[in-house]
Amino acid sequence: MLEERAEFRSMMPTSGGHCWPRYFREKEGIAEAYAYFTFPKAKYPDLSMFLEAIPDMSRVINMVNDILSFYKEEMAGVQKNYIRQRAGYEDREVTAVLKSVAKECIEACKRIENVLEGREPYKKAWLSHLHGYLHMHRATARYKLHEIGLGEKSCVISSLTKESFGPLE
Structure with missing residues (x-):
């Protein structure tokens, strides 16, 4: 994996590499x-629709994922994530880039x-996928969102009860 290589870990941003973080x-x-x-093709066969x-x-x-993983990565001291890399290339504060990414996400x-x-x-x-994806991040302990008041105690699919599904760890 590229992330494991010393050359990647020591790579310094240059003025011409601003597309690198997204790539x-x-x-x-x-x-x-x-x-x-x-x-799934069986249920949604017309590619032209999406x-x-x-x-x-x-x-x-x-x-x-980048936005909702940011807190746990900051707490773990992770330096080579999308938000931090982009901040380095854009010579901006990390919090400003985080806000920009959130805005770009909403626009998308x-x-x-x-x-x-x-x-x-x-x-x-799509909306079901997106809501489930957001819910999974908020309910899964690994993201530590409960530490900053953004977590949920359990991730429950609407057709199931809390008792039958329980929290995701």
């Missing part, structure tokens, strides 16, 4: 696959909704 972020994860998983939304869906999946969500507007059940599938 690396898009390559290190599997957000695009998760975006496609939102629409294909334009896939790039933004992938970005939202990454940005939500609006574009996705524009693409999927009037395209039920595709829009409903």
Whole structure:
């Protein structure tokens, strides 16, 4: 893995590398696959209904994770994450970049909704995926969001009761 190499860990930002953080972020994860998983072919056979939304869906999946992982990574002293790398390349405060990423995430969500507007059940599938993804982050202890008042005690699928599903750890 690139992240394990000494050259990567010691890499210093240059004035020409401002696209690197986003490029690396898009390559290190599997957000695009998760975006496609939102629409299983058997239930959502028409690619034309959602294909334009896939790039933004992938970005939202990454940005939500970057935003909601930020606290736990800060507490662990992680320096090579998307938010910190981007701050380095843009010569900006980390908190300013975090706010920018949150704004970009909201803008991407609006574009996705524009693409999927009037395209039920595709829009409903995306919104269900997004809400579940947000809920998972808030309910899973590893993200430590309960420490800053953003966590939930359990992650419960609406058709199940708390007693039958319980908290995710």
